[in-house]
Amino acid sequence: MDSDLNKLLIDYFPTPNTENKDLFKLLNQTSKIICEWFSLSEELSPIPQKKNNLIYEPNKYGCEIKTLLDDIHSLIYSSFNPSHPGSLAHLDPPPLTISIVGDLIAGALNNNLLAEELSPSISRLEDDLCKWFAMKIGFEDSSGGIAASGGTLNNLNALVCARFKAGLTCDPDASFIVSEEAHVSFKKCAKILGIKDENLITIETDIYGKMNISKLNKKIEESNLLGKKIFCIVATLGTTIRGSIDPIFEIGNICKNNNIWFHIDGSIGGIFAISNNVINKISNLSIANSITINPQKLLGITKTSSLLLVDDINHLRKTFYTGLPYIDSSEEVLNRGELGVQGSRPAEIIKLWLGLKFLGEEGINDILKSSIMKKILFENILDKNKFNIYSGSLHIISFEPKNMNFEQINNWSLVTKKFLLENKIMISRPLFKNRYVLRIVFGNFNTKKSHIIKLANLINNKINE
Numbered sequence: 001m002d003s004d005l006n007k008l009l010i011d012y013f014p015t016p017n018t019e020n021k022d023l024f025k026l027l028n029q030t031s032k033i034i035c036e037w038f039s040l041s042e043e044l045s046p047i048p049q050k051k052n053n054l055i056y057e058p059n060k061y062g063c064e065i066k067t068l069l070d071d072i073h074s075l076i077y078s079s080f081n082p083s084h085p086g087s088l089a090h091l092d093p094p095p096l097t098i099s100i101v102g103d104l105i106a107g108a109l110n111n112n113l114l115a116e117e118l119s120p121s122i123s124r125l126e127d128d129l130c131k132w133f134a135m136k137i138g139f140e141d142s143s144g145g146i147a148a149s150g151g152t153l154n155n156l157n158a159l160v161c162a163r164f165k166a167g168l169t170c171d172p173d174a175s176f177i178v179s180e181e182a183h184v185s186f187k188k189c190a191k192i193l194g195i196k197d198e199n200l201i202t203i204e205t206d207i208y209g210k211m212n213i214s215k216l217n218k219k220i221e222e223s224n225l226l227g228k229k230i231f232c233i234v235a236t237l238g239t240t241i242r243g244s245i246d247p248i249f250e251i252g253n254i255c256k257n258n259n260i261w262f263h264i265d266g267s268i269g270g271i272f273a274i275s276n277n278v279i280n281k282i283s284n285l286s287i288a289n290s291i292t293i294n295p296q297k298l299l300g301i302t303k304t305s306s307l308l309l310v311d312d313i314n315h316l317r318k319t320f321y322t323g324l325p326y327i328d329s330s331e332e333v334l335n336r337g338e339l340g341v342q343g344s345r346p347a348e349i350i351k352l353w354l355g356l357k358f359l360g361e362e363g364i365n366d367i368l369k370s371s372i373m374k375k376i377l378f379e380n381i382l383d384k385n386k387f388n389i390y391s392g393s394l395h396i397i398s399f400e401p402k403n404m405n406f407e408q409i410n411n412w413s414l415v416t417k418k419f420l421l422e423n424k425i426m427i428s429r430p431l432f433k434n435r436y437v438l439r440i441v442f443g444n445f446n447t448k449k450s451h452i453i454k455l456a457n458l459i460n461n462k463i464n465e
């Protein structure tokens with residue numbers, strides 16, 4: 001690093017009436033470190049080889065910029081490396097290029113999505129973009145949405161809203177329904193909402209991982225007899241372990257007939273709704289009252305990027321209304337801090353807005369389609385005589401060896417995961433119905449056909465050892 005850096009004199013804050021030349025240099029230097037790391041990402045490993053020796057506490061006096069840049073370097077090189085083509089373990093793709101810029105801009109603006117006066121243009125951008133997503137879903141003019149820091153929070157926003165609408169906010173019999181393969185965030189939501197364990201009702205899935213409709217009907221009857229008051233049924237559009245899609249239309253109709261809020265957890269699969277013809281199974285979403293979509297997952301908008309879309313924005317408005325006593329604004333102004341559980345919020349919408357414009361419809365299709373094609377390629381090579389395969393229509397696949405008991409499966413998956421990591425391929429080992437299986441998420445655009453063929457062959461050969 002050049003010795004010039006020692007002389008950088010960074011102001012505490014960007015300053016008016018100067019050129020902020022040193023800030024400019026600092027940004028350039030940081031960009032250089034980051035871009036070099038991206039260039040080296042395949043040489044490195046998905047998981048860092050070495051730990052850093054970063055000192056966490058500040059000294060009496062602030063350190064030199066050169067020291068900070070060295071620290072930034074160490075931090076980066078000791079971090080998880082999502083851009084490596086072998087990073088296939090989780091729903092954490094490489095960062096979409098332009099969204100890195102979006103994060104930088106959001107940092108520079110430091111606007112607050114709490115209130116219109118603290119983020120005039122960005123509040124409008126969020127409103128407009130949520131509306132655009134809502135229209136893609138098929139919602140009507142009354143619809144809208146809110147961004148939150150992740151799918152867990154948006155699922156929570158939806159459940160708070162559903163319970164409020166049902167008039168059950170303080171009712172101990174308030175209950176909601178998910179499938180047994182729904183995301184673990186619903187357990188957390190139930191705790192936050194003060195829902196009793198027995199009132200988080202889970203429905204068994206069929207062999208494809210979809211909520212079993214006759215069991216759902218039966219459970220609703222049983223629950224009613226027990227005096228439970230169901231305020232929401234959640235369908236998962238893309239389960240975390242195998243990317244299955246619950247029967248949206250059937251569940252939606254059951255909700256309509258029983259006057260129950262219908263929430264879709266589309267954290268993984270909802271993004272396919274904004275694209276044409278990648279998966280034809282994604283339709284009828286407008287039957288829902290709310291849907292969570294996480295562009296941070298497959299599109300690679302940098303974390304966090306998650307939206308909750310609702311069929312009628314007034315539901316969120318009524319649920320979270322408090323008035324903002326510290327903000328002076330007129331009645332007509334909708335302060336977006338009153339549409340969800342978060343107060344101050346970063347301008348995350350900028351990177352989503354830039355990301356979508358940067359990709360265009362074709363780019364979005366390209367990313368979504370390639371993820372599905374990769375999954376299919378892998379599934380076709382994996383030896384079906386040797387493995388049980390669990391995979392819905394999305395880009396996620398789980399598998400386990402046939403003819404083994406659970407203990408043997410647990411061991412095999414552990415050894416195989418380690419073996420693959422030695423080959424710079426990182427996959428995951430989730431708990432699935434009481435045993436640990438292996439899972440691959442084909443959401444990494446840097447993973448090429450050759451990587452997938454190699455991976456499938458390594459696994460096929462491993463089972464023959």
Ligand SMILES: *Cc1c(COP(=O)(O)O)cnc(C)c1O
Nearest residue numbers: 150151152183185240265267268
């Ligand atoms: C990831 C995920 C969530 C939670 O989203 P976070 O952004 O991690 O809070 C919810 N549901 C499903 C199906 C998910 O895969």
